[in-house]
Amino acid sequence: MSRRQGRGSTRTGRPASVPAGPYEAPPLVREDVPGTLLVDFRGEDNRTRTYDFSTLPLPGWQPFLARSFALRTGYSGDARTLESSRHAWNAAQNWVRFLDTLASPPATPQDLTREHVDAYNDRKDATARTTYSLMLELRTQFADPHLKAELPPEAHDAFNRRLRKPEASSAGGYSSGELERLTAAARADTAQIARRLRGNEDLLRRFREAPDQLSEEDRSRGEMLAAMAADGVVPDFPGSMHVRLPRRIALASQLFLTWRDLAPLVILLMIVTERNGETIKELPVRHRLLENRAVELTLVKRRRGTKRWFETVTWEIGPKNRELHTPGGLYLLLLELTARSRAFCDASTAIAFWRNGHRKDVVGKDEHWAPFEENLGHGTTMKMSSWAAERTKPLLADPPPAKKGAKPPPPQPLRITFNQVKTSIDARRTRQMGGHLPSSAKSNTAQVLFANYLKADEPTREWAAEVVSEALVDAEQAAAEAHARAVERRGGGPKVMPSAATAQQLEEGGLPADTARKLADGRLDTAWTACEDHDHNPETGAPCGDSFLDCFHCGNCLVTRTHLPRLLSLLDSLGTLRHRMSEDDWWKRYGSAWVAIRRDILTKFSPAEVARERAKPLPDAMLDLVEAPWEHP
Structure with a gap:
């Protein structure tokens, strides 16, 4: 084999180094002992x-x-x-x-x-x-x-049959109030864990530097901490397991994380980093600091498709007093809190802690463990719902709606699962992005984000319905204002005479005799209404060449009972078009006419009269008179 290595070791006429002799790839399946595969x-x-x-x-x-x-x-x-x-x-x-x-x-x-x-x-x-x-x-x-x-x-x-994927049984996410309470509880307990370990680390440092300056009690504790820090062994006690186990856990928790610390830490990491539980379990130790302002690390994100399971992220660290609020600061805190246990079990993942090893028959420093290096399923032992219920101030779910006259049900503990936490933070980010799914998708595609998380989330559906309702109200208000401005320019809007039918009735309603006769005979009819003076547009004074949709804003527009079927047919057709084109385009093109018909015309007829006409077959809407049907949906 050539000894040339590194840059410049190859160039034109100087081939790359190759192994000496033939190369044989290792077998896919090996047989160390006959009969083994x-x-x-x-x-x-x-x-x-x-x-x-x-x-x-x-x-x-x-x-x-x-x-x-x-x-x-x-x-x-x-x-x-x-x-x-x-x-x-x-x-x-x-x-x-x-x-x-x-x-x-x-x-x-x-x-x-x-x-x-x-x-x-x-x-x-x-x-x-x-x-x-x-x-x-x-x-x-x-x-x-x-x-x-x-x-x-x-x-x-x-x-190769078509496999039908079963519907996900998701309980949806938490309400805004539940998520706020969960975040506050996880942050408070994580802060308490950090204070506990940092306080004991400080006592250990002072014991090593100047034991004579400590009180007798602190010196005794410092000696015990120094012994555990040296070899990772947590002393055992005499008595039954029910007596020994709580004492050992309390002793170990002075210097190491334990199982009971994991739930608030993992939940807060999920909320702050906006990543799922599996990714948090496999957070790596290896990272790179970027000018002490950010931390760069490679995450594992499963089920993202072929060979797309790893993603390099950069997380902000922020100031020290905000470490529980920034993803980079919280990640570095996790490394700090797990440093001793990781050293004893030689872990490559960030999460490592002390567990009582009597069930696994392990003792001494082997009780320090990085469970998720072995199996992600070990997370079920975190008992997150138990943590929430057993806190000094338990986490409670929002009360269900009380039935009328019934006694309000008692508060229930908040049930916590990885999927509900992930759904809630995805829903929160989607709301912050204004509901735009492509912008909201962070660790999933927009399709996966909706199908697996947001679709079953009731608070998100309620929020979306509220946003849509508000948008529709705004759109209708804008159309009404456009109609009002057009009415002001064009002579006061349509004249509606719901009870008039004959020429005499129309003349008694205020129309000139000649106009009343022509209107009664149908000679002034346009597409859906009638026009009193086609030769004089109220806005220009010239013969009118506007769209028939503009008639609904015009002072020359006349409406009688005979026009009602055509107006109802037009409304139905406009409703159909609304499902076939975007809301923005529909409101721009038809919104002001729709508002004029609904507010200024149909309100002049009685509900019974409108219902009678709807019960009859309606005529064609004749929308092709105002647009080319092959150009518009």
């Missing part, structure tokens, strides 16, 4: 694991499943984090164990039939979401071109 996984999150496929039933399936898994999780595959490799492994073993339960299982992949796949998809011992997830994973694993010849075509076709 091992697949080594090394993820892009720097986590490793070895999966043994020889432990699965149906030996004829083991080589195929090992190869499909290796291709799925290898360097060219899509499952490149430890958690995703676990999901692929669970799908493979769930599949082969199901086949093993059949009365006549397929001994090899070549024996697989459509009926076998259908039976797996239709089984009743799993939820619809679990079946959907496993079928999707198996379809992806078995679709690799290297495996195409190893499964019958009918089996491939059965896996």
Whole structure:
């Protein structure tokens, strides 16, 4: 091998260094001992694991499943984090164990039939979401071109069926008041945790520097803290576990985080960073400070599509007194609070703490743990709802609406889940962005943001309905003002004579005799109304050439009972157009005419008369008289 390295080591005529001798890639599946089938996984999150496929039933399936898994999780595959490799492994073993339960299982992949796949998809011992997830994973694993010849075509076709994704059972997010109370509680408890650990760290520092200057009580505590800081061992006590456990937790919590500290920390991190719980669990230790103003780190964001699971972010640090309000400041605080436990367990993720190890048979410094390096599912032990209910000042949900005459129900504790917290912060950001989903989407696409978070969120729906209502009121008010200005310019608006029908009645209503006769005979009719003097536009004095829609603002406009069916038909057509074009365009083009008909004309007729006309077949709206139908929706 050439010894030349670095920049300038290659140029025209000087080839790049290459390994000496032929190169052989390591096998996808290795066999250390005859009969074993091992697949080594090394993820892009720097986590490793070895999966043994020889432990699965149906030996004829083991080589195929090992190869499909290796291709799925290898360097060219899509499952490149430890958690995703676990999901692929669970799908493979769930599949082969199901086949093993059949009365006549397929001994090899070549024996697989459509009926076998259908039976797996239709089984009743799993939820619809679990079946959907496993079928999707198996379809992806078995679709690799290297495996195409190893499964019958009918089996491939059965896996490629249209999978119906079950509806997410989301409870929606929190109300604005609930989210504010949750944020305040998480921030208050996190501040208390920081004060506790920093206070004991300060005592430990003073003990090491000048123990003689401490009181006897502080010196005794300092000695105990120094012993725990040196080797990470939390002393045990005599007695039963019910007596020992609370004492050990209280002692350990003087210098280390414990399980009970995790809930407020993780919740506050989710709220401040606006990231989901899985991303917070996997926050890395590795980061870069940018002029002490921001911190740069790489996050893991699952389910973003092929090879898009990592994202580099820059978080503001802010002043020290605002560290609980800025994402960068809170991240650095987390690193500070977990530094000792991370050192003892050599963690690469930010979250590490002390846990009592009697259930896992671990003692000493091994009780320091980074749980999410092993499995994200360990987060269920955080018991976030229990934290909220057991605080000195419990977190309570908004009371449901009281039924009339009934006693108000007692307050209920606030139920806390990762999905509800994420939904709430996404809804809050969407409101701040004015409801524009593409701008609101941060760690998801706009489609995922709506379908998985905002769609089921009742406060967001209420807010959106309120915003839409306010926008419609503003649009209608603007149209009414435009109509009023046009009426002022054009001679006072239409003359409506709802009870007049004959020429004599129209003449008695104030019209000249000649105009009354022509109006009664229909000789003055236009598209939807009648025009008293077409040759003299009130605004210009010249013959009128305006659109028939402008008639509704004109002083020459005449309306009688005979025009009512055409006006109702026009309103119906305008309502149909409103669903086929944007609100802005509709209000600009038709809004002022719609307001004039609704406010200045129909109000002059009785509701009973309008209802009678609506019960009859209405004439054509004749909108083609005012626009080309092929140019406008």
